[in-house]
């Protein structure tokens with residue numbers, strides 16, 4: 076008994092950790108590391124970093140926009156989008172489950188001075204068109220003017236749900252008719268494009284701006300790109316400087332991003348296959364509640380048996396070497412990515428089954 080903690084520690088070190096917390100944990104590939112080592116660089120605040128300029132041109136072209144701007148994170152891209160599209164005291168419509176509402180520290184309100192007006196997301200990440208339209212304030216001396224609609228594709232808290240181009244067009248048409256701009260939080264837009272088998276540009280067509288992350292499933296170490304019309308991006312550059320996101324020889328980062336956009340998009344299909352494997356495996360484990368038919372991309376939501384609180388389940392799984400995140404409520408979030416393969420998924424399923432079946436660790 077006295078030696079048990081030491082034995083546990085030894086065992087923990089022997090067990091390979093399967094990290095399903097996020098696709099953000101992916102490391103740069105060898106090819107990226109080589110490109111970083113030889114990247115051509117300049118001072119990007121002067122617009123003179125050739126690697127950054129190339130990455131920005133690539134992202135704009137892939138998203139069908141005139142221009143794009145590199146930022147250190149998706150959070151900063153979304154913040155700059157709000158700062159560029161609105162004025163303090165304006166109102167921004169966001170989904171009730173959106174990343175911009177939940178996961179960005181309230182930056183749009185704290186730094187942009189906007190009112191975040193939430194409209195309900197259904198479980199597929201969709202906002203009802205009529206409900207959205209009804210939320211837009213009519214002209215009235217009492218009301219803050221509604222000037223921006225933000226939507227999210229894929230939808231993180233709604234299990235990686237995909238918005239179709241038709242849905243996006245419909246929302247954008249109504250928003251534009253009322254004089255709102257439309258920002259698309261496309262941190263995982265390429266997951267949506269791969270799931271639908273269409274170019275990402277089709278998903279961004281009706282949005283005035285879109286941000287995408289290269290540091291998630293695409294495996295680059297850092298960064299996001301905010302894309303839109305040329306004048307929008309020029310305005311955004313000024314805001315980026317103000318919030319401290321103007322970087323100097325950022326080409327060392329862009330070099331990895333260029334490889335991410337060139338070579339890592341198609342392989343997102345592998346992450347989706349792994350998510351299917353995980354979701355269907357979870358559905359076979361007694362006591363686990365899951366919705367494999369809902370899984371469209373690389374995010375899988377499930378619930379542990381009612382005998383466990385979700386934080387306790389997640390903690391127990393840490394000691395079994397499988398890591399998840401906790402989005403709140405009963406749900407556990409698992410994300411597949413380049414650094415877990417089919418064998419890892421099967422092993423994770425075994426460990427989950429051992430946990431919920433109360434089997435001894437082996």
Ligand SMILES: *Cc1c(COP(=O)(O)O)cnc(C)c1O
Nearest residue numbers: 148149150151174231260262288
């Ligand atoms: C990850 C993510 C972001 C940005 O996250 P950063 O960690 O700041 O790059 C924005 N929106 C969504 C939907 C995301 O999943």
